[in-house]
Amino acid sequence: MFQGNLSGVTEFNLAGLTDKPGLQVPLFLLFLGIYVVTVVGNLSMITLILFSSQLHTPMYYFLSSLSFIDLCQSNVIIPKMLVNFLAVKNIISYPECLTQLCFFATFGIAECQMLAVMAYDRYVAICKPLLYNAVMSFQVCSWMIFGVFSMALIGATTQTVCMLRVDFCNANVINHYFCDLSPLLKLSCSDTFINEVLALCFSVFNIFIPTLTILSSYIFIIASILQIKSTEGRSKAFSTCSSHISAVAIFFGSLAFMYLQPSSVSSMDQGKVSSVFYTIVVPMLNPLIYSLRNKDVKVALNKFLERIFSCKQN
Template sequence: MAERNSSVTEFILAGLTDQPELQLPLFLIFLAIYLFTVLGNLGMIILILLSSHLHTPMYFFLSSLSFIDLCYSTVITPKMLVNFVSEKNIITYQECMTQLYFFISFVISECHMLAAMAYDRYIAICNPLLYNVTMSYQVCSWMVVGVYGMGIIGAAVHTLCMLGVVFCKANIINHYFCDLFPLMELACSSTYVNEVVLLCLSTFNIFIPTLTILGSYIFIIACILRIKSTEGRFKAFSTCSSHFSAVAVFFGSLAFMYLQPFSVNSKDKGKVSSVFYTTIVPMLNPMIYSLRNRDVKLALNKFFQKT
């Protein structure tokens, strides 16, 4: 299909900057960020697996979130690092479409995973007596399957639409990875269908999780305000603060990038926004959940004492 629809067999990724003096500093910065991302998310997954008191729905979702962060950061960052140390960062058409598919799949999955985690917090705070029944292992497993299913289907639709686009002359992608907007800028054929699909699916995959999260937090705040003790309120707020911080950073940068018409999308602003949700957020999530979570701190202390 790729050969029939396009005469371009490879693309060149322009990267974050074309200034030579910034290449090495940026390489070192993003290498450090990627190492922290891998260690943090992999460490979180291993810690949850090894700590029996973390075998709860909340940490089951958190381990899935860490897996998603680890995967989509790995899809993007290594190729970006190559761009800093090579004259031309070449990516073949097939590799570009593969990167696009997995990137979209994991990003959509993260949107819905954050919504599932918000629902879990809603049940835990507003219906604690029914928590073990409502959030059983079977229910949590099906929710995670649904989250990944949303990502796989959404990515397949976007990628199939992109495979129908003809690339005939220009092959320099003004980005550090194969994303939808930069690819559509190079198209020789009409991208109207791609733009409509992008706007519709982006609206669904951003607004539906956002509404779920906002609805959950409205009920959570209402329940917390009915708690009489100050200590009880603080404890309830602390269980949600880390999740809310992760949601604000991720959805803010994602909405800025994709919930605007193709014609007004700024290339430089798009790159900055992409850096946040492809590299910064996957690094911050394990830090947010570990530094602001008493159970994780306790598990870490026990783990270090054993070792």
């Protein structure tokens, strides 16, 4: 598949988060802990939603898809990163690098679009509650999930295929902890104008448009909530959206900082710190945010645990 690089570079050296030897082991232990929490948290969320009938609603259907995306994204980035903390040389081959780039882009785009879909779901639930079951039917939700992953696959594949036309000469040190598009393009010794324009178009489409969708949804949601007369009703409506707002703010904030800055302003060192948030921290926080701030999830978790313990006792 990856035969486009005819310039002789067969492998890259990942610079990693830091070049200080004394920080390698502490960082390894820190990110190992984050990885364990991420895997356990997202697998638990998927399992809980799958086996709890009270969570078989569109909102949690989308949430289980988000957990699947976060789980896959963490597996694309963190295992290689952990190995590199302990390795003498952080080597990644050319095919492995483009494969990582492709999967990273796939799940990154999918997360952007999924958060937008979840915002639309909340809009329909709060602003059009009587039409909710009709508008957000199982068939519609399935098509929305299919659309999210289709857009992700098309976008990621297009970007990866376009990388095959890029030549790399002597420089092979990627100033990052994984194969991201921007640091790869900076190593190129060929014209990257088409790749940069394409990357900008995809960044705008997958960051700006979902952000606009989310903002529009919440403008209507807030206007609808303010019309609710009872304080309890307003509080309940806000509580169903607070988890999603928190996840959106962290994810899109760090993503926009990385990809929507002019190249003359952005720094790769700043970019690496920003990347840690949306590639590593966000996948860990999402299940925690949605479980700790969601009463339905807490109730379902208690029932699920009671069921498990009762089976063990019998």
